[in-house]
Amino acid sequence: MTSKQAFAPENYEDLIRLIHERHDDMSKTYQRIAEFLTQNPNEVAVKSVNSIASSCGIHASSFVRFAQYLGYKGFKELQVLFQIRLSTAAPGFEARKKALEGELSVREDRSELEFLKELVVRDIASLQDLLDKINGQDLAKAAQMIEAADTIYLLGQLRAEPVVNLLRYILTMLGRPCVLLDASGGLATHMARNIKQTDLILAVSFRFYANEVVNIVEEVSKKGVPIISISDSTLSPLMKPSKILFAVPEHEYTFSRSLAAPMCLAQALMVSVASRVQHNRKDPRIPTVTSR
Numbered sequence: 001m002t003s004k005q006a007f008a009p010e011n012y013e014d015l016i017r018l019i020h021e022r023h024d025d026m027s028k029t030y031q032r033i034a035e036f037l038t039q040n041p042n043e044v045a046v047k048s049v050n051s052i053a054s055s056c057g058i059h060a061s062s063f064v065r066f067a068q069y070l071g072y073k074g075f076k077e078l079q080v081l082f083q084i085r086l087s088t089a090a091p092g093f094e095a096r097k098k099a100l101e102g103e104l105s106v107r108e109d110r111s112e113l114e115f116l117k118e119l120v121v122r123d124i125a126s127l128q129d130l131l132d133k134i135n136g137q138d139l140a141k142a143a144q145m146i147e148a149a150d151t152i153y154l155l156g157q158l159r160a161e162p163v164v165n166l167l168r169y170i171l172t173m174l175g176r177p178c179v180l181l182d183a184s185g186g187l188a189t190h191m192a193r194n195i196k197q198t199d200l201i202l203a204v205s206f207r208f209y210a211n212e213v214v215n216i217v218e219e220v221s222k223k224g225v226p227i228i229s230i231s232d233s234t235l236s237p238l239m240k241p242s243k244i245l246f247a248v249p250e251h252e253y254t255f256s257r258s259l260a261a262p263m264c265l266a267q268a269l270m271v272s273v274a275s276r277v278q279h280n281r282k283d284p285r286i287p288t289v290t291s292r
Contacts, residue, residue, distance in 0.1 A: 007072030008078075012041075012085040015078070016234075018070060023235055031235075032056060033066045035207070037082075039249040042129075045082040049075045056218065073094045108146035123260040129260045130248060142228050142244050143272035146171075149226070153177040153192065156204035157213055162259060163204045163230065163266050168271040173287045174277050183212060191217045197224045202231045205248060210238055217241045230262055 009015040021033045027033060034165060035058050037044055044052060053060040060075075129280055146152055152171055155162035158290040171178040181188040189212060195201065205213045214237045221227055221241035229238040229245045239245050246265055250257045272285035 002228070012081045015070070015081050019089075021248065022070075025074055029058060029062055030069065032058060033063060035233055037233050039136075041082050042086055044079060045086040049079075057122060071267060073092055074180070089108050100184055105120050119224070119258065126258060126261045127264055134246060134265065138244050138246065139269060139272060142246075144270060145200055145226055145243070145267075146176070146202070146273050147230060147276045150177065150196065150198045151200075152176060152179055153181055153199060153201045155181045155192075155194055155201055155213055155216060156187070157183050157210035158208075159259070160204035160213075160230075160262075161204055161256070163262050165203070165271065166263060167202060167204075167266055170267070170286055171273075173289070174270070176273070181216065188212055189216055192220055195223070195225050197226075199225060201227045202229075203227060203238055203242070205236065205238055206232045206257070206262075207236075214238065214239055230265060236290070 006286060009018050016038060019038060023031060023034055032243070033056065036052070039056075047055075049060045049063050054062055067075040070078065072078045074272060127145045154164040154171075156167050167179050168178055169278075179191070181191050192201075201211045201217065203217050209231075209283075217227055217229070217238055218241050227242045229236070229242040230248060231238045232248060232250045233239075234245065234247045236245065236247070248265055250261075270286065271284055274286055275281050278284050
């Protein structure tokens with residue numbers, strides 16, 4: 001790991017840029033801290049260092065040393081940049097956060113219905129957060145790339161598999177040639193070797209990133225094949241090989257992370273592709289299979 005940064009960044013954008021530049025040289029602990037900071041900037045702005053450290057399972061002193069590594073006197077000095085960002089770029093977050101806390105605080109039992117309520121309330125907050133983070137120009141460019149590709153190869157394993165299966169279904173119904181790089185049978189890597197520069201990979205992967213997915217994306221990118229990715233962070237290993245990466249931060253709660261936000265993003269991307277394929281910006285439709 002390289003030595004401490006001599007001059008600390010003075011704004012949030014420069015801080016994130018520095019974290020990206022130095023991420024590969026960081027220790028595993030510092031990488032985990034960096035990933036949490038970039039995925040959860042609003043939480044970093046409003047929580048204490050002890051609370052943030054507890055969420056990560058890392059001692060608070062490591063956060064202090066991380067801040068010093070980047071050139072700050074301590075974590076509070078780094079945290080100020082997140083607080084400024086929150087006050088100027090995300091004025092609605094505090095209201096959503098308080099509403100969420102109020103909704104959950106009235107729970108009096110742990111019934112099955114209460115589990116459902118908790119998931120729904122948190123997913124609503126996650127979807128609202130998605131609107132704040134996704135770039136409309138990236139969505140339009142990704143839809144254009146998918147429309148232009150000869151064949152779309154879909155890649156996702158572990159928790160990401162439901163997302164690529166949804167993409168395969170919709171692309172098939174839209175009449176777009178697509179191939180699922182299925183891990184079963186151990187052929188995904190071999191199938192990927194047939195991908196051409198006129199094709200495209202749509203990859204989905206979340207922490208902890210499936211090794212085969214990362215390896216395929218890295219190898220195919222060397223051939224000049226365009227890659228669109230959905231992941232949980234701009235520090236994801238899919239970031240560098242991708243032409244476009246949609247970072248959908250995951251908020252860990254209950255026993256599993258929700259797929260509501262990435263599923264919604266994937267479907268929105270497919271609606272955009274449908275509008276292009278059908279030459280219908282007003283009311284694009286995804287065909288459905290009906291029984292006869």
